[in-house]
Amino acid sequence: MNYKKTEIGKNITFTSVVDNKFNTCSLRITMITPMSSLTASDYSVAVNVLSDVNANLPTIAAMNERLSELYGAGLSSSSASRGDLHLLALSASWLADRFALDGENITAEMLKIVTDCLFNPLADENGFNEEIFRLSKKEILDIIDSQLNNKREYAITKALQIAFEGEPAAVISNGTRESAEAVTPLSAYNAYKKLMETGQFDIIFISPVEMPEVAEIFKEKFADVPRKSSNYSFYAPSPLKSAPVVVKEEFDVLQAKIAFILKFDTDDIDAVHLMCIILGATPVSKLFMNVREKLSLCYYCACRMSEFKSSVIIDCGVEKNNIEKATDEIMNQLNEIRNGNISDEELQNALLAIENSYNTFGDSHGSYISWLFDCMCRDEYISPAEQIERFFAVTKERIIKAAENVKLDSTYHMLNKETEQ
């Protein structure tokens, strides 16, 4: 893996990757700060404003026109959580200069736009421009409202909130409707300033040609920002509840959903990861082969790990009348692993699936960004090949131990009203 990582300011890392097979450039700036219900909406609205306009492109129309002129360049913001931290990101991507039909310097133009968004937002002493603020706030409120539109994700989010109750990770990254309603142009602007001064910054730039000047641009811009930043730890294990909690809610839906959150207390992350793959991350996993294929109970039944909260998520869409049957089978399959019923073939399949997936690293900008960001979160920079080696060193015994360590914490049921009667 060929990358260059430098510290361009206090807790500001800049990582560049040069890969000449691509015809585009990508830039992601992630601002990291503690997650809190008191600040989630302010930060989310703030980054939304940042990606909508800047002082030189002061309207949404002007910004969109410019991006469209630059061959449909993309500029967006996002608000998400990892561990107990809040990740606010500005992302941009654009066509490499050699594809410009009229000789435009697309990269220079995009760097100017992005740096203006970050360092020269449309604001004055009263905060962000009122009109843009109003639109951004509505955008965040709409995102909060639309969570129920995706029933599967909604059920998982509810389960995570139950499992992490009282912890920062239980806060939804955009906040609640109430907290978003309370955001003002000034409170969002103050949140932006606080983020610039105290946030940990991770910048990743991918381009087809070497461009050392990009890091320099950011270094110079940040030199004017008074930084009092902290370096945050992403790992925030969640304590296991004294007894598993089940929460049920009714909706006008046709299919019930179940989401389980299990927690583990082990440093053997690689073994837990492999356990998740064997249990429910492939079409030959235990959950797929049994809950779906053998018992025909569902269309999907899957398992994944939430590394930084030491948790495992299992979810399934099922008839309400079959919830108990599906739950029993899911737990039965987990017990199969605990009891050591892992065939050589299952272990080999899981390892090959991982190897296959990790070996495609580098075929997209997204894979570079995701890998490098994960390395930063783990505070350990290794190559995908090294990670594959670690997985291949995991023994069945370690997987069994990991499965024994994973304990049910919380369950959420989304129920359909009719069948509940």
Add this chain to the structure above:
Amino acid sequence: MSKKEIITSKCTGDSCIHVKHKSGLDIYIREMPGFSSVYALFGTKYGSINTTFKLAADKDYTSVPNGIAHFLEHKLFENEDCGVFELFAATGAQCNAYTSFDKTCYLFSCSGDYTENLRILLDFVQKPFFTKENVDKEQGIIGQEIRMTNDNPEWRVLFNMLRCMYHEHPVKIDIAGTEESIAQIDADLLYKCYDTFYNLNNMTLSIAGNISADTVLAICDEMLRPCEDKGLETFFPDEPHHIVQPEIREKQAVGASIFNLGFKCIPEAEKFLKKEMSASLAVSYLTDASSDMYNKLLSEGIINGSFGGEVFAGEGFFSVILSGESENPDAVRDAVTAEIKRISDEGINEKTFNRIKKSAYGDLVRQLCSVTSSATVMINTNMSGCKPFDVVDIVSELKAEDALSFIKNELLPDKMVLSVIEKI
């Protein structure tokens, strides 16, 4: 004897290989040096709309239950000896399949040695194994898939709109059918559909990434069984130009109301790429985020950043769909109607059109730098009767008048359907 040609884009210089294989199969290959993954699609021109068909030797048309193409896709993953997923699992490749309105595709993605995966793909798709037991087993799984998609508001809002737009065309039927329609499916019907549509003359293999064309073709020579072209004919009922009804609203458990605003357009018999791209640029012009209409609706809180449009076209159907979240979709409809009239009266701004064209060009060039997108573009364009880079070349040649003509002649108020999923 197979025929081989190299296809190169005039605009970008990208190229791929097309082979009309002696078996009847169209093969598209794109070697992409520097990439480590391989993505392959083996597909048939058979989707949910192909419910009535015959072969040249048949006297009468056969009609089959709705959802059978999708059901067949599920069942093809079971071999006589073992499941197909298990075969791919032994190599580490990811495999999957999808059924759309007009095609069914089986795919794998992998890194490293792709040859075994290609053999598995070509083998299992040519080897159906349907029994009463394995068909019955699938009813429950697909039943849950149907329920899941019916809880998906984006899916509901689209099919509600299609039902209001099309009187007869089967595009209005859910791709997976209904729990009732799939209950009529049995092994014999599946074999009938398989034998009709899974003929290599009706199929395409598309593969891109870290591959060698010679190796791919050698494997094809080894695995493909020659197929006689049996003269497949699909039947679509006559579809009136007018719509069924202009509006439909349904309440669902959603947090944000969503809408589809569709325009029923006149479908082209074949090679509709130029019309599709004219429509696509017309839609981009109409929904341009720097336009006055967009920014007025945004400022009034009627739309948000989810507002956009697309062209939805296939055999016997062609429509334009604008969509997004809104608590006041009637106002979106009014504004769009007024904007269409204004554009039709005043014409298209040349500068804006050229900017939108540049943006479309940028999107197309970006697509060609992805292994997955490259293979997908190659299969989609072939099944639409075009060549892979025709889109880039056609877009570069389109004029403002093409988009204007589409807006004036096709986006008509009496062909408009508003479908809304509202909060309960």
